[in-house]
Amino acid sequence: MTTTFPPATGPTASTAPSTLTAQIPGSKSLTNRALLLAAAAPGTSRVWAPLVSDDTLAFRDALTRLGVRVRATPDDEYWEITGTGRPLGDARIWCADAGTAARFLPPYAATGEGEFVFDGSAQLRARPLRPLADALTRLGARVRSDGPGSLPLTVSATGLDGGSIALDASTSSQYVTGLLIAAPLLRSPLTLVARDLVSRPYVDMTLALMRRFGATVEESADGSLTVGPGGYRPTDLVIEPDASTATYVFAAAAATGRSVRVPGLGKASLQGDLRFTDALRRLGAHVEVACDATTVTGTGRLRGGVSLDMGEISDTFMTLAAIAPLADGPVTIRGVAHARLKESDRVAAMARNLAACGIRVEEGPDRLTVHPGPPRRTTIACHRDHRIAMAFSVLGLAAPDTISLDDPGCVSKTFPGFHAEFGRLFPEYELPLCVRE
Structure with a gap:
């Protein structure tokens, strides 16, 4: 991660706003990876400052059904995981809405012995699993899907x-992560080639955590990854603040001329989504990525006329799209076709919601172009998607009395305290903006 510098028109010491400090919960991606790695490591590990949300609790509960013991301190300061190595015995695992549970846990289960049935909500059943199921079959597991390559x-x-396996990773990097984390529990080395890989930073995060838990991973010049057997060792890990969640307060700072600092999220972060701040810098914000914190300061203007490939940080594209109407020219976001297969078709959902706000939007298979304009009052269709709700909350802050959400509570998937924290940082953000009309 490189430090970025303020544009020439950035705030001076005499005009810079006072800096607000945001309280961002732990990373979902790091929490769920750490939980699984600790489960696969015989012995006791502690995960400090875990994210406590619908998705992480679903993932934690799924692990307990696989025989892993998890003890949480009363204040969730840390979770203590007693790992079992490979899972043994039959189990039915409910994944709720958690895509990480549906993609990470079947490969882990396949390394053990027993019959394991995975299921989830209707929303999760609609998300594809075929590439992962096919890969597990080629590695020797017996896999049956009751749907068209999906849950159950x-x-x-x-x-x-x-052995060696090629995997279609064009729709999700989570298939790659699931197989990689399981690889040290296989009977012999695994060499994996991820074809058309999207969201590579999430795979880099996985590899870094695997090495912390004692795995041996080698990457060849052709991009193939080879993981040796040998299992994992227990490890304690402190979870960073969630970089994807931090995008909402960073975007709010850029859109309203405020300055917001997120401590604990700095140059050494394992999370690729911190690169969202580079997008904000392209739009004219001042960004400082220090060793132990990141600060974004708005300059009172959002520059348009930019085109950004956000394929590797696609969980953040909605945040940028939501504030794009406030820029002084069009903003084009490219490379996000795989975001159509998330909690919702996020490309279409953003286009329709922005259009409902009176904003001109051009939609392509993997892109959006958002034109500037004043948003009009409307109710946002969240599609039970936490990122849609949080992204449009930023627009509602910057354009008061315009935005209502039809499902404000869906933020509990990753940030149950979102609305309260947004209101603490920005007093003009009122809860009535976030209730059903």
Whole structure:
């Protein structure tokens, strides 16, 4: 991660606003990866400052059904995980809405012994699993899907051999992460080639955490990854603030001329989504990424006329799209076709909601172009998608009395305290903006 510098028109010491300090909860991506790695490491690990949200609680509960013991301190200061290595025995696992549970846990289950049935909500059942199911079958597992390559999914496991495998990763990097984390539990080395990989920073995060838990991973010049057997060792880990969640307060600072600092999220972050601040810098914000914190300061103007490839940080594109109408020219976001297969078709959902706000939007298979204009009052269709709700909350802050959400509570998937924290930082953000009309 490189430090970025203020534009020449950035705030001076005499005009810079006072800096607000945001309280951002732990990273969902880091929390769920750490939980699984700790479960696969025989012995006791502690995960400090975990995210406590719908998705992480669903993931934690799923692990307990696989025989892993998890003890939480009363204040959730840390979770203590007693890992079992490979799972043994039959189990039914409810993944709720958590895509990470549906993609990470079947490969882990396949390394053990037993019959494991995975299911989830209607929203999660609609998300594809075929590339992962096919990969597990090629590695020796017996996999049955009751739908068209989706949940419910049954894995009949007797352990997995290694070998070489090519995986279609054009729709989700989570398939790659699931197989990589399981790889040290295989009977022989696994070499994996991820074809058309999207969201590479999430795979880099996975590899960094695997190495912390003792795995041996080598990357070849052709991009293939080879993971040796040998399992994991227990490790304690402190979870960083969630960089994806931080985008909402960073965007709010850029859109309203405020200055917001997120401590604990700095140059050494494992999260690629911190690169969202580079997008804000392109739009004219002042960005400082220090060793132990990141600060974004708005300059009173958002520059348009930019085109950005956000394919590697696609969880953040909605945040940028939501404030794009406030720029002084069009903003084009490219490379996000795979975002159509998330909690909702996020490309279409953003286009329709912005259009409902009276904003001109051009939509392509993998892109959006958002034109500037004053938003008009409307109710946003959240599609039970936490990121839609939080992104449009930023627009509602910057354009008062315009935005209502039809499902404000869906933020509990990753940030149950979002509305309260937004209101603490920005007193003009009133809860009536976020209730059903």
